[in-house]
Amino acid sequence: MDQDLLEAFFEDVRDVLEEWVRITLKFSPQDDATAYVPLLRCAHNLKGSAGLIGLTALHAAMHATEDFLVRLRDQGRAPDNEVVGALLETEKMLHRWVEGMKLNSTHTEDTTLVEARWSSVISGNPVVAPVPAAAVETKAAIAPGKKKPHETSKGKGEESLRVAVEKLDRVIQLAGEISLHQSILERSSREGTLMSA
Numbered sequence: 001m002d003q004d005l006l007e008a009f010f011e012d013v014r015d016v017l018e019e020w021v022r023i024t025l026k027f028s029p030q031d032d033a034t035a036y037v038p039l040l041r042c043a044h045n046l047k048g049s050a051g052l053i054g055l056t057a058l059h060a061a062m063h064a065t066e067d068f069l070v071r072l073r074d075q076g077r078a079p080d081n082e083v084v085g086a087l088l089e090t091e092k093m094l095h096r097w098v099e100g101m102k103l104n105s106t107h108t109e110d111t112t113l114v115e116a117r118w119s120s121v122i123s124g125n126p127v128v129a130p131v132p133a134a135a136v137e138t139k140a141a142i143a144p145g146k147k148k149p150h151e152t153s154k155g156k157g158e159e160s161l162r163v164a165v166e167k168l169d170r171v172i173q174l175a176g177e178i179s180l181h182q183s184i185l186e187r188s189s190r191e192g193t194l195m196s197a
Contacts, residue, residue: 005053006105013098016046017091024087027079036073039087043069046094057108058097064111065090068118077124086121090114 023038047062072083079087093114100107 002053006101009049009053009055010098010102012049013046013094016042017095017098020091021088024079024084024091027084027087029078029080031079033073033076033078035079036069040066040069040073061094061097061109061111064115065118068122071122075122082121082124086114086117089117 020039020042023042027035043062043066047059047066050056050058050062068086077083093109093111097107097109100109
């Protein structure tokens with residue numbers, strides 16, 4: 001595996017996991033299911049980056065994690081202590097995985113215990129009612145501080161934006177690829193290894 005590509009991946013993962021912990025520690029049982037959207041973005045980006053450089057085991061693990069988060073969101077389950085515990089355990093497992101890869105690029109982690117914990121969390125009773133799909137789609141598709149592309153007014157103070165899931169997934173995947181390649185360019189620039197055409 002190309003070492004520069006792997007080093008760029010490590011930097012990308014570090015940023016994603018830092019964001020993962022920051023988001024998780026801000027969770028409150030009073031939050032609704034839209035709170036999972038930033039974590040879904042983190043999981044999707046990491047899954048895409050792993051797949052891009054051929055880390056199939058990590059890609060599969062992040063695909064499973066993404067599925068768990070989607071199920072939590074669709075249940076309308078608030079991020080209670082059980083959820084937060086599972087999220088932090090997942091981050092620790094991913095951190096060990098990446099640190100192991102720095103010593104041996106073929107290193108993998110056993111995800112059995114983490115997946116068992118997620119299954120236990122998912123089987124619990126929902127805490128709050130599910131939020132409308134449009135609300136989740138809107139929060140995922142519109143970055144803070146950006147103008148909305150198309151708005152549909154549904155009444156005073158109430159707006160929504162519907163985006164096809166396939167299109168949203170593709171946008172998030174492309175964002176992850178851009179981030180990874182940007183990391184490669186920045187690293188090459190710092191080390192003076194950037195070659196011009």
